[in-house]
Amino acid sequence: MKKQSKTAALVDWIEYRLPMFGFMQKHLVEYKTPKNLNYFWNMGSLAGITLVIMILTGIFLAMHYTPHVDHAFRSVESIMRDVNYGWLIRYIHMNGASMFFIVVYLHIFRGLYYGSYKAPRELLWILGVVIFLMMMATAFMGYVLPWGQMSFWGAKVITNLFSAIPLVGDSIVSWLWGGLSVDNPTLNRFFVLHYLIPFLIIAVVALHLIALHEHGSNNPLGIDKKTPKDSIPFHPYYTLKDSFGLGVFLLIWAGFVFFAPNFFGEPDNYIPADPLVTPQHIVPEWYFLPFYAILRSVPSKLGGVILMFSAVLVLFVVPWLDRSPIRSAHFRPYYKWLFWVFVMTCLTLGWVGSQLPEGWPLFIGRLATVYYFFHFFAVLPVLSRFEKPLPLPKSIDEAYAKKQGRGK
Structure with a gap:
């Protein structure tokens, strides 16, 4: 009998105590997926990868950022000028927020078009909306951190909206500000929450994936898998397809980072925050x-x-x-x-x-x-x-065969 290698023995030792390799094999390799998914189904994986990149770049930026109204703007400028490749990390992070929302909006519109929110995927959809709300909160707080003119006045205008809520509105605004105006406590609150919420998003994403794998992905036809021929293993078919989509996505992201880094930004945010000067158009x-x-x-x-x-x-x-x-x-x-x-x-x-x-x-x-x-x-x-809906195909495989020109 051939002696087991040391690597295989180590894998078996870990697997017996923490079955993560078996879990990965089941959910990333053998996981059965409808065979007719198009590139709009790449958006979920692209959003997950973007989230990881945003967290990693955010951690490095936080090492050099100073959450204080007297130093925040200068610390961001120092990251751009004095930190090795700080400009690159910040531009990846800054443009990454826009790229994140692009793929998430495409993900949402795809779900609305193909009915991915319908039974039995209602909870999957609801968890996705929770992620979207947490993204919006994180992005808003992150926009405040450079402490430029648009950051300051955007924070003032948006947080002041809560004052319209009867009875508790003013208390909510005071809590968000940490005082009587947008000042240092506000910046500290937003920095802490901007750093924390992405890790909470990861937890909700995990629940989102569990719900997804419970009943499987929807597909462009919107019908359930009925025969073994309706599905294929996730690997290598969709890992390769997702890899191609990721390559195109990263090229577009890199195009903004290296050739148009301020395309999504506002010029007023390169002016230090001044409570006495209101920008002409706050957006x-x-x-x-x-x-x-x-x-x-x-x-x-x-x-x-x-x-x-x-x-x-x-x-x-x-x-x-x-x-x-x-x-x-x-x-x-x-x-x-x-x-x-x-x-x-x-x-x-x-x-x-x-x-x-x-x-x-x-x-x-x-x-x-x-x-x-x-x-x-x-x-x-x-x-x-x-x-009056059109007739549904009998199975995914039959419709797929006709599309490929193999049907009768």
Whole structure:
């Protein structure tokens, strides 16, 4: 009998006490996945890899950052000029926030198009929305840390919105500020939370993956696996596909880092924070612009705050608002077109959020806001009553064979 190698013996010793190799084999290699997934299913893995990169670069930046109103701006400039490759780490982190939101927004829109929120994946979807909310909080707090003009005034404007909440609003604002104004306690709070929340996101991501592997991935057809031919092992088929997508994604990210590092930034944030000088046009980061447009679409401060938060919270109840038994928009002729109207509405809100709240942009923003909520509370519940879906294929394998030209 051939003697077992030392490496194999060590693996067996660890596996007997901590079965992580068996777990990886089951969930990363042998895991059965629908054979017809397209590149939109890369977005989940891209988001996970981006999260890891953001945490690693954030740790290195935190080693040199000083969370104090008198030193924060200069410490960021010192990272850019004095720390070896500090400029590279900061530009990766700074642009990484935008890349993170790009893949997450694509991930969300893909889920809405293909019905990935429907039974039995409701909890999977809800955990994804929780991750999205935690991302938004982390990104907002991170934007404050450079302590430039836009950082300071953005923090002041956004945190002051909570004062519109009856009875407890002023107390919430005082707690967020750590005093009577945006000052050093505010910066310290935001730094600690910006550092902490990503690790909490990892914990929710783990739950998200557990829920995903319990019932498997949805697929473009929106039908369940019925035969062994409907699925293939995750490795090597989707590890290679994900690797290709990752390569393209990193090239785009590198393009921004090396050739347009401030493409997503605001020039005013390269001016030290000054509480006595208000910027002419205060805008949040681009990924918050649709919600900012919804906030400004009504003259009431409380009404705007309610609408802004509702625009995100409505995602939690999408699995129960959409009553159609068909998952994929491929087989829903009306929903397919209304989905793209919804996408255009979100893009329009993003543009409106970057404009001054007056004239045509304000009017267009109000119309887009109305349709945004109309899509969730009218289109999704009512459409299923009269929409006649197209016939579903018998199996994933049959549809895949026809697509490849092997069907009869």
